[in-house]
Amino acid sequence: MTSVGAVTARSIDFDEPLRLQSGALIANYTLVYETYGTLNADKSNAILICHALNASHHVAGYYEDQPNNIGWWDNMVGPGKPVDTNRFFVIGVNNLGSCFGSTGPMHINPETGKPYGHGFPVVTVEDWVQSQARLADVLGIRKFAAVMGGSLGGMQALAWSMMFPARLEHCIAIASTAKLTAQNIAFNDVARQAILTDPDFHGGDFYAYGVVPKNGLRVARMIGHITYLSNVDMSEKFGRMLRSGQYHFGFGVEFEIESYLHYQGDKFSSYFDANTYLLITRALDYFDPAAPYDGDLTRALAGTQAKFLLASFTTDWRFSSDASRAIVKALIDNRREVTYADIDAPHGHDAFLLTDERYHDLVRSYVDRMWLEIEERGN
């Protein structure tokens, strides 16, 4: 297995206004994306990969001038990898509102000539899917072999199956959920409050002040990070290990877990945009496709036509196995074709990003079967 190698991000400008779920209109916007592999003649081998909270269009490979900047799903996507780029044409797209290139709060609002800041409209999972569909139009892809993602990315894949049922053969949603729980929303809320109450946030317009709400972002990331790891994994990796073998009776770093969280928080707050964090956590909160059907997920999924692969991880307490099972049940109620595995892995929610043989074998065999379908249809 090798990497897709050096890759280049591309962008497309969209001039047709996009009406968002909120009613707001984005007059024009740019989407940044990357592709790996080759689109076949009948454009039947395209896989769209949707990203989660802090990821981007940079799914696989590296950049010529940044050899250590490896794509976030490089272990999954590449030549000979579970999503085999020798066979498939894989697209990674950066979502609207993100801070990695696609139009977001840090970009100039053409109406004001200043950064959008607090004026950037709230975007939803469904809005992202709309904008991704336009990207697909431009790329000439009528129907994806699969739309695929983990966590929030899985929500986008699910939304694709409901909003554009005829435009995907397969929907692959890993460690995902059809709606956040109260506890999920609570964690997002606290993270947002840390940012919103940071004096350096300036109501979202901090760009003009030459500051960033680093402290708020840092705390937000630390909270998030706790929910990505399992209790068991954290105990095994860090336990009560002390940095220096003894207590110093103060509030500096004593335990290894503190050091780890500070490192994660510091790193994140040095590159991530605070407004983007608010936007993406809100998109998570809002996603609830069953809501218009009185909470009946079976009815919400009734119009889907795709075949589905779902996977969850036994120690994921953020989007638990039960959340995936609820989707599987609703799909079975609708007599959809569903493959589902609950994978016994210790790494909590983060497991969807990690290399785990059983998990990768599952995806590999599913995607291999997708390829057989394509070959059979081709003959």
Added chain:
Amino acid sequence: MTSVGAVTARSIDFDEPLRLQSGALIANYTLVYETYGTLNADKSNAILICHALNASHHVAGYYEDQPNNIGWWDNMVGPGKPVDTNRFFVIGVNNLGSCFGSTGPMHINPETGKPYGHGFPVVTVEDWVQSQARLADVLGIRKFAAVMGGSLGGMQALAWSMMFPARLEHCIAIASTAKLTAQNIAFNDVARQAILTDPDFHGGDFYAYGVVPKNGLRVARMIGHITYLSNVDMSEKFGRMLRSGQYHFGFGVEFEIESYLHYQGDKFSSYFDANTYLLITRALDYFDPAAPYDGDLTRALAGTQAKFLLASFTTDWRFSSDASRAIVKALIDNRREVTYADIDAPHGHDAFLLTDERYHDLVRSYVDRMWLEIEERGN
């Protein structure tokens, strides 16, 4: 069952310096306490109740001038209640470093003439127990019928059983643990970071600036609160309920769970001291009586003489049932008398404060048996 009625807090000044676990010395200090019921002639009916993170000496009853200020364990302690004050003499004591009367960071440091602030020494569970033992000396109580507490209060009860094995007949530790997990420490750490990085914290010396780090305290409390409730309970109470029945596509309060957390955070940050929050969470982190015995809790508990009651709650994910079972196992290894129940209750960690028939019946029957022992010894 009636209340203990109107109560009065008392205080005792201690002039003998207290050497803390850190090596620091507190030259003199005040402990505030309350008592309910009557100490019998041979002083054999005293129960010491130790408090948890945000509680105090005000365990039961109310204050004449504050009729709505009900003690935090009023459902547990009173005439005819599980801890029956018609039989027992119950003492609630406020810990050193707290913000409810006993000497703490907001009090004047006699050496500087200014509030202690960041200079207040870090106190441990063991330090609290030392100071409580001095209070017992002053009150003439050689041996408690029981030392009792929930959560952090249960840790103090456990520490009593190890540090002063001859001074308690019974140790009652509810929803407690012999050590925090990495995840527990992680949550404490994030809460502390929210306070430490609040510009209004001023390194702990905010008193001089006429401000309090409200934002940091608020976030800290919200994080804590999520860990006190169970996922199930939160889902049942709040679910995805919206404040106004629809989305507003912004970052204001949308969900009922947000409203609830903000209320809890706002309330807490209006009365709780930020330095106290740091101190108490650090005391939680540090507690690990098995550490000097290479993590062997059985050896740590070998010197205990008390009989034990332990209880945990099935949905408590902060201090899980497994944490209580580890203590039970270590006590049984030492052939101690142990009563233990894992109570099926939906309310998470907070269950130890709530009225639950099975839980209260358990404590009641245990404390009734304690009373029989006292009567038998008296004859």
